[in-house]
Each structure stands twice: as C-alpha cells, then as structure tokens.
Amino acid sequence: MSYSEILYEEDGPIGKITLNRPQDGNMFTATMCHEIRDCINAIRRETRTRVIILTGAGDKFFCIGGRKEGMEDTMLYAGVLPTLEMYESIDRLQKPVIAMVNGFAVGGGNVLQMVCDITIAKKSAVFRQVGTMMGSFDAGYGTWYLEDLVGKKRAKEIWMRNPKITADEAVAIGLINKVVPDEELESATREFALEVADRGPFALAAIKGAFNARHGGVSGLSRTTHDLLLPLYIKTMESKELSKSFTERRKPDADDFGH
Secondary structure: OOOOEEEEEEEOOOEEEEEEEHOOOOOOOHHHHOOOOHHHHHOOOOOOOOOEEEEEOOOOOOOOOOOOOOOOOOOOOOOOOOOHHHHHHHHHHHOOOOEEEOEEEEEEHHHHHHHHOOOEEEEEOOOOOOHHOOOOOOOOOHHHHHHHHOOOHHHHHHHOOOEEEEEEHHHOOOOOOOOHHHHHHHHHHHHHHOOOOOOOOHHHHHHHHHHHEEEEEEHHHHHHHHHHHHHOOOOOOHHHHHHHHOOOOOOHHHHHHOO
C-alpha cells in the first residue's frame, strides 16, 4: 500500500511506521489516523513481521498532537478527529509495538506512545499533556492508560498542571521504559526489537491479549478466546467429531474426544 502521511518499511522481522509530517511536528490528521489504522491492519494479516516500531520523521518531534481542521461541522463522529481508530488498531494488533520517541511527545503524541507496548526515548525527548491549557482533553486512553503507568495522583497532576517531563523523569515515574543517548536511539531500539522478535509470536500475542482484556471488555476477551484459542480448537479431535456428527445427523462419539 502507498501512503501520503506515513512511511512504512520492513527490516527482517521488524516493521517500521514513521509519522511523516515533520514540518508540522508530525501532528496527526484524519488522513494520518486512517493510514496508521490501515497499515496496522495490513500488518495484522501477514506473518513476516514480528515487532513494529512507531516513530516520527526528523530529529525534533515524535508527535505533538492532532490537527482538527477539516472535520465536518457536526456533533457526530464525522466531526471528530479519528484518533481512536489509530489507538485501537495498535491495541488490537497481536504483535508488540515499540514507540521510538525521537523528540517532543506532546498531547495526543504522548497518548500515542502510551498506547504502544514499549517506549524507548532519546535523552533529549520531552513528554507533556497540554489539553487543559489549550481547550482540549483526552477522556479515555490518555487518562486510564496514564493512570496505569504512573498512578492516579501523578496522572491527575500531569493533566491538571501540564508539566514538561524529561526523558529521565519519564522513565523514573514509569511513563516510558528506557532512555538512550540521542545518537543511539535508532540502533538501541532496533536491538531491543530484535530481542523481542526472538520470542514466540503466539506467546507474545497471548500476553498482549491478556493485558488488553482488562480495558477491552468483550472485544479484549475476544482477542484471546476467538482470535487465539478458536483456531487451535478447530484442529482438535473434539471439534472435528462434533462437526462431522452434526453433518451426518448422528450422536457424536465421545470416545474420540471425551478424555
């Protein structure tokens, strides 16, 4: 697939998505949100890649939020920047997603790195939530996920006081996983991704599904029970005998599976 506001490339087992609007702080638009969603959905349907890296173009901005211009003038979903499409696609993907924060992660950009499974940042990176000082807010992923990471009291402070958080501070409070020297960001993230790629893909998918089941409700549980367990069950003698007996309109033979 070709994209206008993101870049996608593969390097062995690693897929890399780059937000490609550096002239505007890599801010996401409706187009970018949909392109990230579509790209991740394409990744979901192949087995070449085992780990995804998400980053921003350039060396100054990871992402500093979203552009709301161009939305329809309506209270319905057409008037909303489709960030949830993007966040949900990352959450649902059965492969680990690593945020490689190469600069400022502000507003929706900070929420974006929080939704990723792992975050590695360069030392000069800065994290901040600015919604309440700019006439906006994130009342979902940006609050619950932040609370999970740093605790309720600190999460409320981040949203209510809007402090700038350095990369060292971010790793100290649990907002991100790792800080590396600026010049080592790319190589360190790739090394980390390759280590994760050596783990079992089914096991990683199951672990991610288990974590997501907490907030995902029926959708989160289905990612584990339907997407992971059902394909295995269909291969069992039980499934085959029940399907065969139903087709042949007879009672199933429990000796084929009842033990």
